[in-house]
Amino acid sequence: MQVRERIEKLSEDLTATERKLSTALLLDYPFAGLEPIQDLAKATNTSPPVFLGL
Secondary structure, eight states: OOHHHHHHHHGGGSOHHHHHHHHHHHHTTTGGGGSOHHHHHHHTTOOOOOOOOO
16 A cells, blocks of 8 residues: 555544644655655644654
8 A cells, every 4th residue: 555545544533733744745745755854844834743762
């Protein structure tokens, strides 16, 4: 199964923030997935991931 298909299949179970991110990924697939996650978060007005150092 392709990444695009997996995202589309899971979309109903995602949180609002996850849906924002998945929509941005799908709109510019596959190139959006090649950008740093901080850029994707900024483009979607979501919080960037936080490294907890675990």
